[in-house]
Amino acid sequence: MKILKKAFKIFGLVVLALMASICIYACASVPKLSKSDKAMIAAVMQAPLPELVNGETGFADSQSHRIWYERIRPEKNVKGSVLLIMGHGNDALSWPPDFISGFTDQGYEVIRFDHRGTGLSTSTEKWKKKNAYTLTDMSEDVIAILNTIGLKKAHIVGVSMGGMIAQLVAINHPEKIETLSLIMTTGDALGEEPEPMSEELLPKMISAVLKHGVFGGKKGKIKLQLVQRKLLMGDATGDIDVQEMAETSLYNQVKRDGYHFITARHHQQAILLSSSRYAPLQKIQLPTLVIHGELDPVIPISHGKKLAETIPNTSHFWVANMGHDLPEAAIPEICEEMMLHFEQSK
Template sequence: MRPTPPIHPWGPVRWAENGIVKLAFDRFTEGADGEPLLLATGLGANRHWIPDGLCHLLAAQGFAVARYDQRDGGESTHLPPTAARNPLSALFAKRGEAYTAEDMADDAAAVMDALGWPSAHLLGVSLGGAVAQRVALRHPERVRTLTTMAAVPGDVSGLRTMRFIRMRTLAKFARLTFPDTPEGAVEAGLAVSRLLASPNRSFDERAGRAAAERNADSGMHDQQAQSRQIGAQWHGPPISSVARPTLVLHGADDPLIKPAAGRAIASRIPGARLVLLPEVGHEFPERAWESVAAEIRALAEVPPYEGQLR
């Protein structure tokens, strides 16, 4: 029988700073003496979307787990409104209006500074996966290993992203509208969970609502904030320059980001390994937790490539 995680497994919220931006983060109380592992979340999502059960398994694999809210997400700083009204229009914009993808990569480094971590393993999910790839490019000395899940290549943007995104799902996502109330946040969270789940599994409506009620995340329907995140442009080197042990995870049934995106990342980062997760959508279902934790543990055991730092 799988051990039961503690009821309150996270330490107090703390803050890192990158210029005017304050970034909320916290640490998992189990496995505090393990190897540092920083988790980066997806578009609009706060840090609570990463399942506690997965973090419990990662701690059991020898990791000290921390997670943070991206800028414009969760408790971190939200920037002023821009012209883009929804993620779909921001995707096709020629340039980001609020900040760059480099700024978001620097956010992760700022969180590591606040944690006192000279370096860490990185796990980035969805938008967080693209951010993690960029951290490995911009701050390679801070990255022990890179795991990117359900992400597009971190060096593509705008129209080049279209080949990897299921535009029908993105359009549905962009059309979601809910009142700016706690009840609206719950309904938005449930709708997003339903939209991003594997179409080859029955969606558990009761569990989905319970999860949305535990984490009433207003970021699920804050399209302005999502637009600023998705509009952040990358100006650095291509992902083929990543020189860290890399694992690429992707749901075989992902209804938002095509598995072709995972294949593209794995083919372009030297030595990267691709793992397609069966019956997994753009999500972290419990059925995948043990496999994900074991894969990340195995990656941490990979010797560094010649010339790499650990």
């Protein structure tokens, strides 16, 4: 019996040592923050937080979910409405302020919202894998927002998973769409063609959560947002507005409901439950713009090219120095391209 207990003890120590080694190796693969990054984060934590929600806010009821949204109006007369659909695991505040002002400065109102399980959106039902919601369900959140606001149509813009949701809105509710803009997304996340989506980044993203997000407190979660942004850039180069990202992260933690890491798993399940959309996309007749970064480390640009070839009446814009994010340097030209897209649809 003593020998057996000793064997179990040794086995336990070996397992712990192995897990520790894996964690050390995994954390070593995470990009390191510079001294200036850390100094800026420390400064933001000491300074008063700016108000990041200045528009008209409300909730839309969709199935068992209450979806929080914000309606940001321009100073000029409203030319139209732009509804933004963010990627998986992210909320309304993930949209870069310059991207939003790129529309409002040109007279368009912007509507952004918190996905299910993020920000201030809530549910009356606990998520269970056996009855998990799908991307089609999440597309109904968009319709619920438009109906709650009283908008007949909007320019629909989706990035990554948000682009997948936007496709389903176009397939099932084309009458609600003025124009469709699909950014760094795909018509089939699980397909082998044009090429499989990259899985190399996922372990690094998880490692970043282990290193910064679990025990790091508020400062750790700010670091996590910054590190994950660096990972999503891939081989693309360019500066990141660290102050802006730190203020957004801290605002989310202090004035909203913070971050729920498990939500990313729920959204991933929604993606896994979805089938290819390429066949129905061939039938939509909506002015469509496909935008993709040539250096996207998550969804290769070949997916954007296949979307552009599949959807009728589609134009495209390939961004040379762009990964799986909206880089500050590329936002002006992306917004300019989208303005042309909106105007040409009239």
